[in-house]
Amino acid sequence: MTETALETAGLGKRYxxxxxxxxxxxxxxxxGRIAALVGPNGAGKSTLLHLAVGLxxxxxxxxxxxxxxxxxxxxALADLGFVAQETPLYRDFTAAELDRVGxxxxxxxxxxxxxxxxxxxEIPADRPVGRLSGGxxxxxxxxxxxxKRPRILLLDEPIASLDPLARREFxxxxxxxxxxxxxxVLLSSHLLEDLERACDHLIVLRRARVQLSGAVDExxxxxRTLIGPRLPEGTAIPGVDRIVRASHTDRQSTLLVRAAVGxxxxxxxxxxxxxxxxxxxxxxxxYLAASADPADPAGRADGxxxxxxx
Amino acid sequence: MxxxxxxxxxxxxxxxxxVLQVKQALRVGLLRPGDQLPRVREVAQTLAINPNTVxxxxxxxxxxxxxxxxxxVGTFLVDTLAGPSLEHHADLxxxxxxxxxxxxAAGLSRDDIxxxxxxxxxxxxxxRAAPAAAAAVREEGHLT
Amino acid sequence: MIWLTWRQHRTQFLYxxxxxxxxxxxxxxxxxxxxxxxxxxxxxxxxxxxxxxxVVPPGDCDVLSQQFADKYNALTFVGVLFxxxxxxxxxxxxxxxxxxxxxxGTHRFVWTQGITRRRWAASKFGLVGLAAAxxxxxxxxxxxxxxxxxxxxxGGRLAYVSFxxxxxxPIAYTIFxxxxxxxxxxxxxxVLPAMGxxxxxxxxxxxxxxxxxxxxxxxxxxxxLPITSTDQFNRYGGAWxxxxxxxxxxxxxxxxxxxxxxxxxxxxxxxxxxxxxGVPLGSSPCSSxxxxxxxxxxxxxxxxxxxxxxxxxxxxxxxxxxxxxxxLSRVRRLT
Numbered sequence: 001m002t003e004t005a006l007e008t009a010g011l012g013k014r015y016x017x018x019x020x021x022x023x024x025x026x027x028x029x030x031x032g033r034i035a036a037l038v039g040p041n042g043a044g045k046s047t048l049l050h051l052a053v054g055l056x057x058x059x060x061x062x063x064x065x066x067x068x069x070x071x072x073x074x075x076a077l078a079d080l081g082f083v084a085q086e087t088p089l090y091r092d093f094t095a096a097e098l099d100r101v102g103x104x105x106x107x108x109x110x111x112x113x114x115x116x117x118x119x120x121x122e123i124p125a126d127r128p129v130g131r132l133s134g135g136x137x138x139x140x141x142x143x144x145x146x147x148k149r150p151r152i153l154l155l156d157e158p159i160a161s162l163d164p165l166a167r168r169e170f171x172x173x174x175x176x177x178x179x180x181x182x183x184x185v186l187l188s189s190h191l192l193e194d195l196e197r198a199c200d201h202l203i204v205l206r207r208a209r210v211q212l213s214g215a216v217d218e219x220x221x222x223x224r225t226l227i228g229p230r231l232p233e234g235t236a237i238p239g240v241d242r243i244v245r246a247s248h249t250d251r252q253s254t255l256l257v258r259a260a261v262g263x264x265x266x267x268x269x270x271x272x273x274x275x276x277x278x279x280x281x282x283x284x285x286x287y288l289a290a291s292a293d294p295a296d297p298a299g300r301a302d303g304x305x306x307x308x309x310x
Numbered sequence: 311m312x313x314x315x316x317x318x319x320x321x322x323x324x325x326x327x328x329v330l331q332v333k334q335a336l337r338v339g340l341l342r343p344g345d346q347l348p349r350v351r352e353v354a355q356t357l358a359i360n361p362n363t364v365x366x367x368x369x370x371x372x373x374x375x376x377x378x379x380x381x382x383v384g385t386f387l388v389d390t391l392a393g394p395s396l397e398h399h400a401d402l403x404x405x406x407x408x409x410x411x412x413x414x415a416a417g418l419s420r421d422d423i424x425x426x427x428x429x430x431x432x433x434x435x436x437x438r439a440a441p442a443a444a445a446a447v448r449e450e451g452h453l454t
Numbered sequence: 455m456i457w458l459t460w461r462q463h464r465t466q467f468l469y470x471x472x473x474x475x476x477x478x479x480x481x482x483x484x485x486x487x488x489x490x491x492x493x494x495x496x497x498x499x500x501x502x503x504x505x506x507x508x509v510v511p512p513g514d515c516d517v518l519s520q521q522f523a524d525k526y527n528a529l530t531f532v533g534v535l536f537x538x539x540x541x542x543x544x545x546x547x548x549x550x551x552x553x554x555x556x557x558x559g560t561h562r563f564v565w566t567q568g569i570t571r572r573r574w575a576a577s578k579f580g581l582v583g584l585a586a587a588x589x590x591x592x593x594x595x596x597x598x599x600x601x602x603x604x605x606x607x608x609g610g611r612l613a614y615v616s617f618x619x620x621x622x623x624p625i626a627y628t629i630f631x632x633x634x635x636x637x638x639x640x641x642x643x644x645v646l647p648a649m650g651x652x653x654x655x656x657x658x659x660x661x662x663x664x665x666x667x668x669x670x671x672x673x674x675x676x677x678x679l680p681i682t683s684t685d686q687f688n689r690y691g692g693a694w695x696x697x698x699x700x701x702x703x704x705x706x707x708x709x710x711x712x713x714x715x716x717x718x719x720x721x722x723x724x725x726x727x728x729x730x731x732g733v734p735l736g737s738s739p740c741s742s743x744x745x746x747x748x749x750x751x752x753x754x755x756x757x758x759x760x761x762x763x764x765x766x767x768x769x770x771x772x773x774x775x776x777x778x779x780x781x782l783s784r785v786r787r788l789t
Contacts, residue, residue, distance in 0.1 A: 032362070034360050034362075168358060171358035172355050172356065172358045173355070174358075175354040175355050175357075175358050175359060175360065175361060176351055176352075176354060176355030178354065178360075178361055179349075179350050179351030179352075179353075179354040179355060179361035179364075180351050182361075197316075197324065197357070197358060197359045197360070197363075198358060198359060198360050199360065200360050200362055200363070279321075
C-alpha cells in the first residue's frame with residue numbers, strides 16, 4: 001500500500017485580482033517516486049513547489065505533504081527538504097555555519113552527513129558559500145536539505161544555471177542519495193533532457209494548469225503516434241480517449257493520441273495507418289504544444305479520470 | 311566488477327541495457343557465478359539514473375534465474391549464460407543452422423532472413439512483447 | 455535562533471559600537487570642557503541660586519549666561535544631529551531585518567527549516583529590538599550628560615530639541631524607529647525603499663508629535679507679575695514658556711507678546727523690561743495701562759519635565775508596539 005507523498009486537490013493560487021499562477025491543480029504523487037515537474041517559464045512550477053512547502057498560501061483547494069498542511073503544520077516542514085531556485089543561502093555564511101543553522105532550527109538534523117558529503121566532493125566547509133562556484137553551492141544546498149533526513153525532497157530548477165559537468169555531478173549526488181534513503185523527489189526544470197534518465201513520474205504544467213501527470217511507464221504505454229492518410233477534423237477514433245495534438249498536410253495526418261482506459265493503445269483507425277511508440281521528450285512536447293484551452297472539457301475530464309484511477 | 315555504460319541514443323529502455331550488459335559480461339567471462347553485482351546506489355549515482363531502474367534490471371535478472379538477492383548484502387550472480395545452457399539448446403542450434411543454409415540457398419539476403427524471422431515471431435507473440443523482444447534479438451544478434 | 459540572529463547582524467552591531475565609541479571619544483572632551491566652564495564661571499551657582507520659582511527677585515545671571523552662550527552655542531548644532539540619530543538605528547537595524555531576507559530570497563531557506571514564521575519573527579524582532587534598546591540607553595545617557603549645561607542655560611529641558619536629547623525619550627524614539635523600520639520592511643520587501651520610507655515616516659511622525667501634540671499633553675499654568683514689580687520671571691527655572699504678555703486690570707490681553715515694567719510713582723514711564731514684538735521700541739505703553747495691569751506668562755513649569763517625558767515616551771513606545779504587532783502579522787501572511 002503506497003502512501004501518498006504529495007497530494008493536491010483543486011489547488012489554485014492567484015496574484016492580484018485576476019492573475020492565476022496555478023489553477024485547478026489536482027495531483028497525487030506516491031512515495032518512492034522521482035518526479036519531474038516540467039513546463040515553460042511562467043507555467044507555475046515554482047508556484048506549485050512554494051505551495052507544497054508552505055511558502056505560499058492557496059486561494060483555492062488544498063495541498064498535503066504526507067497528510068499534513070505544510071503552511072500550518074510544523075511537523076510537515078520536518079518531513080520535507082527544499083532547495084529553492086538560485087539556491088538562496090546566506091552568502092557570507094560558510095557551509096559549516098549553515099550546518100549549524102540547520103542544527104539549531106531543525107529537530108532532526110544529520111550534521112555528519114553534511115560534513116561527509118562536502119568532504120567527498122572536496123568542497124571547503126570554511127569558505128563563505130558566496131565564494132563557491134555555482135555547482136558547489138548547489139551541492140551545499142542539496143547536502144543541507146538532505147541533512148534533515150526528509151521523506152520528500154523538492155527542488156526548484158536546481159541545475160538550471162549550472163554548467164554541464166556540475167549538472168551531471170548534482171544529479172549523481174541526488175541519485176546516490178535517493179538510492180541510499182529512498183526519499184521521494186519532486187524536481188522542476190524547463191529542460192527535460194536533464195531529468196529523463198532520473199525520473200519515473202511526470203507532471204507537465206503549462207499556463208498555470210496541469211496538462212499531464214502520471215507514472216512515466218504508464219504514460220508512455222497509453223500514448224501513441226498515429227500516422228496515416230488525411231483525417232477530417234473532428235473524426236472520432238475508437239479506443240482513443242483524446243487526440244492530444246494533430247498535424248495535417250493535405251495528404252497525411254499525424255496524431256498524438258491517448259488511449260481510453262482499458263483500450264488497446266495501438267488500435268488503428270483503419271487501412272493505411274500505423275502506430276508508433278513515443279519518446280518521453282516528444283510526449284512532453286506534444287502536450288506543451290497542444291492548444292491548451294483552459295475551458296477544454298476533454299482536458300478537464302482527463303484530470304478527473306486521473307484522480308479516479310489513483 | 312562490471313562497469314555499466316549507457317547508450318543515450320538507443321531506443322532500448324535503460325533497465326534493459328543494464329540487463330543486456332550483464333548478460334554480455336557473463337558470456338565473455340567478465341562475470342562469473344558468485345560475483346556480486348554493483349550496489350544499486352552506486353550504479354544510480356555513477357550513471358545519474360533512477361535507483362528504481364537499477365532495481366528493475368536486477369529483478370529482471372533474478373526472474374531469468376541469473377541472479378539472486380541476499381538481503382543486507384547485495385545481488386549476486388548465480389548462473390551463467392555460457393556453456394551448459396547453450397549445450398541444452400544444441401539440437402535447436404543444429405536445426406537453425408540447417409534452416410539458415412536452406413534460406414541462403416533460396417536466395418534470401420541477411421536482411422530478408424531477419425525480416426522473415428521478425429514478422430513470424432511477431433505474429434506468434436502479442437504486439438506488446440514484440441518491440442522489446444525484437445530489440446533484444448537484434449542486440450543479441452550483434453553481440454554473439 | 456539566537457545564534458543565527460547574532461551571526462547575521464554581528465558585523466552591523468560591532469560597527470555601531472565602534473561608531474558610538476568614536477563619537478564618545480570626541481564628545482567627552484567637549485562635554486567636560488563645557489561642564490568645567492559652566493561650574494568655574496559661576497554660572498552654575500548663579501542659576502542654582504535662582505532655583506525653580508517662577509518669579510524671582512532681580513539679580514542677573516544674564517551676563518554670565520551670555521558669555522557661556524557665546525562660547526558654546528555653536529555646539530547646539532550638534533544637538534540637531536543627535537536628534538536624528540535614532541532614525542539611523544531604525545534604518546540600518548530595522549528596515550533590512552525582514553526586507554533583506556525577502557529581497558535576497560533567503561526566506562525560502564530559513565522559513566522551510568523547522569521553525570514557524572512567528573517564532574522566527576519574534577526571535578529576530580526581540581533580539582534586534584533588545585540590541586537597539588541597549589544602544590539607545592547608551593546614547594540617551596551620553597547626550598543627556600553632554601547637553602546638560604547647554605540646556606540649562608538655553609531655556610530649560612522642556613524646550614524644543616532640548617527635550618529630545620534629555621531623559622528617556624531618546625530611548626523611546628530609537629525603539630520606535632526600529633519598529634517602524636521592521637514594519638516598513640515587511641511592506642516594501644526591498645531594503646532601499648524600506649530605508650527611504652522609514653526615514654521620511656520617522657521625520658513626519660516626530661515633527662507631528664513634537665510640534666503638534668506636545669504642547670497639549672498637560673494644561674499650562676499662568677503666572678502673573680504686576681507691571682510695577684521689580685521682580686522678573688525666572689529664565690533659568692526650566693519652564694517652557696508658551697506666551698508672555700500683558701493684561702490690563704480688567705483681564706483683557708492688551709499686549710499679547712511682550713512685557714512692561716512701569717514705575718508710576720515717579721510719574722514717568724520707566725523703560726520696558728524684556729521685550730517682545732508687541733512693544734515697539736520707543737513707545738511708552740505704561741500711560742495707557744492702569745496700575746492693576748499685570749505681566750503674565752503661560753507656561754509649563756520645569757517640574758513637569760518627567761511627566762512630559764513619560765507621556766511622550768508612552769506615545770512612541772505605544773506606536774512601536776503597534777508597528778511590531780503589524781509586522782508580525784504581515785510576516786505570517788507574506789508570500
